[in-house]
Amino acid sequence: MNKTPIVVADPPDSRDNEVRPFQIEGQTDAGDVRGRAVRLGTVVDQILKAHDYPDPVARILGEMLVLAGMLGSIMKFDGIVTIQTKSGGPVPMVVADFERRADGIGRLRGYADIDTVKLSAFGKNPSFEGLIGSKSGYMALTIDQGDKMERYQGIVELKGASLSDVARNYFTNSEQTPTEIRLACDKDTVSGFWRAGGIMVQHLARGEEGRERILDRETQEQWDRASILMRSVKTEELLDPQLDLDQLLYRLYHDDGVRVFASEHLVHACRCSRNNLLTALKGFSDDDINHATVDGRIDVNCQFCNTTYSFSPEDVRGD
Numbered sequence: 001m002n003k004t005p006i007v008v009a010d011p012p013d014s015r016d017n018e019v020r021p022f023q024i025e026g027q028t029d030a031g032d033v034r035g036r037a038v039r040l041g042t043v044v045d046q047i048l049k050a051h052d053y054p055d056p057v058a059r060i061l062g063e064m065l066v067l068a069g070m071l072g073s074i075m076k077f078d079g080i081v082t083i084q085t086k087s088g089g090p091v092p093m094v095v096a097d098f099e100r101r102a103d104g105i106g107r108l109r110g111y112a113d114i115d116t117v118k119l120s121a122f123g124k125n126p127s128f129e130g131l132i133g134s135k136s137g138y139m140a141l142t143i144d145q146g147d148k149m150e151r152y153q154g155i156v157e158l159k160g161a162s163l164s165d166v167a168r169n170y171f172t173n174s175e176q177t178p179t180e181i182r183l184a185c186d187k188d189t190v191s192g193f194w195r196a197g198g199i200m201v202q203h204l205a206r207g208e209e210g211r212e213r214i215l216d217r218e219t220q221e222q223w224d225r226a227s228i229l230m231r232s233v234k235t236e237e238l239l240d241p242q243l244d245l246d247q248l249l250y251r252l253y254h255d256d257g258v259r260v261f262a263s264e265h266l267v268h269a270c271r272c273s274r275n276n277l278l279t280a281l282k283g284f285s286d287d288d289i290n291h292a293t294v295d296g297r298i299d300v301n302c303q304f305c306n307t308t309y310s311f312s313p314e315d316v317r318g319d
């Protein structure tokens with residue numbers, strides 16, 4: 001990993017916190033092999049540090065935030081992408097959520113539920129499968145683009161040694177799109193800041209959506225090469241603050257040629273607000289409000305950003 005510590009605030013020339021769409025040019029018709037690269041610096045550090053998760057749990061949430069950024073950037077219209085795992089393991093639920101509004105900025109947030117008793121039985125370095133990949137577990141993806149497109153939900157089993165495996169299975173089996181994907185999240189060894197990154201390439205059906213995918217010999221070779229090169233990416237390369245996404249893409253695909261498109265900027269932002277919570281509390285019965293009142297206050301915690309809002313019973317009962 002890099003020797004230079006990263007800084008907390010994004011400097012003006014920072015290339016962190018973005019999704020970079022790209023296309024591999026190759027010898028054949030362009031446009032068959034497309035991908036997205038994601039890099040998170042301060043965004044993932046802020047989200048993970050708002051909580052106090054054990055490192056192996058934080059890594060999974062960090063990778064899921066990268067996946068949410070990738071999928072969110074594929075949305076045609078503004079909307080919300082939610083990725084959620086559910087299982088009977090020591091980490092029963094992980095949620096990552098991406099929202100794009102009219103300003104074109106991608107907002108990320110996320111959290112994990114932990115069963116501390118179950119987790120304590122797993123030792124210092126629990127595997128992904130141990131933490132969330134239990135037999136009955138699944139990962140759900142929801143894409144909601146408002147009234148512009150029908151709400152979409154896809155589900156895949158939590159099978160595999162990593163979140164990358166689960167995501168690859170999802171695209172290959174549920175979406176019928178040949179996909180190679182790598183996700184990573186870890187602490188910078190020098191600065192202690194969390195970083196996350198990922199890269200995905202897909203073999204898309206040629207031409208208009210819905211047409212038959214053409215995998216002739218040449219495109220098959222191009223696809224094989226693109227996916228094999230991607231598997232050679234090292235975790236350090238996905239996270240390195242000194243290696244921006246364009247340099248990484250050039251390193252991987254300069255032989256075939258790689259064309260990059262405008263990147264999407266990502267920030268950490270939560271949708272909770274005092275007003276929204278107050279509106280929700282006003283819908284509660286008097287009994288429920290009495291139950292929730294401790295020492296004359298009603299404290300409500302937002303699980304996503306770990307902010308606690310405090311209300312008096314008068315706030316809730318008033319108009």
Ligand SMILES: [Zn+2]
Binds near residue numbers: 272305306307
């Ligand atoms: Zn919040």
